[in-house]
Amino acid sequence: MHNSIPGLGRVMVFLGAALMSASLTVPEGWGEEGVQYGRVGTNVTLLCAGARPGSLVQWRRAGAMALPEGSAIREGALVLPQASLATTGRYSCHGKDSGLLHTVSLQIGHLPGVPFVSCRASDYENFSCSWTSSVDTFLPTRYITTYRKKSQTGEEKQREKSGHVGLCLQDPFHPGTCTVHGSEFWSSYRLNITEVNPLGSSFRLLDITMQAIIKPDPPEGLVVEPIPLAPRRLYVSWKYPSSWPKEPHFQLRFRLQYRPVIHRSWSVVETVNLSEVITDAFAGLEHVVQVSAKDFLDAGNWSEWSAEARATPVRELPTTAIEETTTDASLETLAEEPSQAPNPEPINRSDPLEKMAILVSLGIFAFFVLAAVLVIIVLIWLRVRKHGKDETKPHNFLVAASHLKARPTEAQIL
Numbered sequence: 001m002h003n004s005i006p007g008l009g010r011v012m013v014f015l016g017a018a019l020m021s022a023s024l025t026v027p028e029g030w031g032e033e034g035v036q037y038g039r040v041g042t043n044v045t046l047l048c049a050g051a052r053p054g055s056l057v058q059w060r061r062a063g064a065m066a067l068p069e070g071s072a073i074r075e076g077a078l079v080l081p082q083a084s085l086a087t088t089g090r091y092s093c094h095g096k097d098s099g100l101l102h103t104v105s106l107q108i109g110h111l112p113g114v115p116f117v118s119c120r121a122s123d124y125e126n127f128s129c130s131w132t133s134s135v136d137t138f139l140p141t142r143y144i145t146t147y148r149k150k151s152q153t154g155e156e157k158q159r160e161k162s163g164h165v166g167l168c169l170q171d172p173f174h175p176g177t178c179t180v181h182g183s184e185f186w187s188s189y190r191l192n193i194t195e196v197n198p199l200g201s202s203f204r205l206l207d208i209t210m211q212a213i214i215k216p217d218p219p220e221g222l223v224v225e226p227i228p229l230a231p232r233r234l235y236v237s238w239k240y241p242s243s244w245p246k247e248p249h250f251q252l253r254f255r256l257q258y259r260p261v262i263h264r265s266w267s268v269v270e271t272v273n274l275s276e277v278i279t280d281a282f283a284g285l286e287h288v289v290q291v292s293a294k295d296f297l298d299a300g301n302w303s304e305w306s307a308e309a310r311a312t313p314v315r316e317l318p319t320t321a322i323e324e325t326t327t328d329a330s331l332e333t334l335a336e337e338p339s340q341a342p343n344p345e346p347i348n349r350s351d352p353l354e355k356m357a358i359l360v361s362l363g364i365f366a367f368f369v370l371a372a373v374l375v376i377i378v379l380i381w382l383r384v385r386k387h388g389k390d391e392t393k394p395h396n397f398l399v400a401a402s403h404l405k406a407r408p409t410e411a412q413i414l
């Protein structure tokens, strides 16, 4: 993929193409008058325009006599072997008696590398690509950004063969990006991002489909509100991202994440609505909520999370333990009435869910109790076994001790 074009003529052809998209930012040509470009590691020759053939000339660098090491003057031209970035500078040639003849500004750099490119669609009509260079070239650089549409239908295949190339438009106010307008959701595109500098060019091809790269902007206008008399509930609502064109055929679905501010882990719920009732919030604790969006048919990626919104569910009313369940239930039915209108399903759906959750947590609890009992039994058994071993040792010791005791008596007898 590394494509270096040796001839300057070829480069000029690229320039012509690049100017269509980049003419607004970059002036024509590669730099001011009297600039010469050279590649790191090559021999660079500076010609002394204006010198009479055969006459003696003298070269200076930035006005001084000191020239880079190894440089030589051949027929009036200055040859700089193995140019490095440090060879960059302003050189001048002078005649023996006629003074300054010519000045040239030398810039040494690298060939363009293959740029890194990524593309993203924040809606289903246009997509954008952005790139960064992979090599610091130290030289002026431009990008030629084109695409070919690849499609299945025969007619378009024909067009493809005839070489239809579109421009990915570069915006002078957003350098490093280009946009393909009016793209088709079901077509695939081959992007060609070519980095060009005075030494050559290098391109990257990227095949994309809208479905794969679509990533909406985050939803907007997120609002979280406590629900009166419902200590475990929060009402959350949001809007489509303003960048998403409103069309019945291209809808978004959403997911919500929420947690009490003092907790680490998020709970997540998905919905196709523009509002949701959180039913398992913690009474009296401040909660933080975020929402993100994805294409309704699951194409592409989830958006980034929206900005946070916060709210605190109402405090639980002080009631006695027995009354609590009944009061809670009546409160919940009370609380459901106002929220029934905007969003009926989630509430009905969530009550069996709550029961499910309780059952699951009871199961998990039972499992842990069982595991704890097992561990204790194993520990006790190990203990008992160890004790058994330990008891044999003192026994041997006692035997030895009695043996020792027995000896003096023997001696006494003797």
Ligand SMILES: *[C@@H]1O[C@H](CO)[C@@H](O)[C@H](O)[C@H]1NC(C)=O
Binding pocket: 123, 124, 125, 126, 181, 182, 243, 244, 245
């Ligand atoms: C896509 O690009 C077209 C043409 O520039 C523009 O009119 C349209 O608003 C863009 N669509 C979106 C969703 O931004």
Ligand SMILES: *[C@@H]1O[C@H](CO)[C@@H](O)[C@H](O)[C@H]1NC(C)=O
Binding pocket: 014, 017, 144, 146, 192, 193, 194, 203, 205
């Ligand atoms: C990519 O674009 C550059 C510049 O327009 C061109 O020279 C090169 O051939 C293109 N590559 C492919 C594979 O089309």
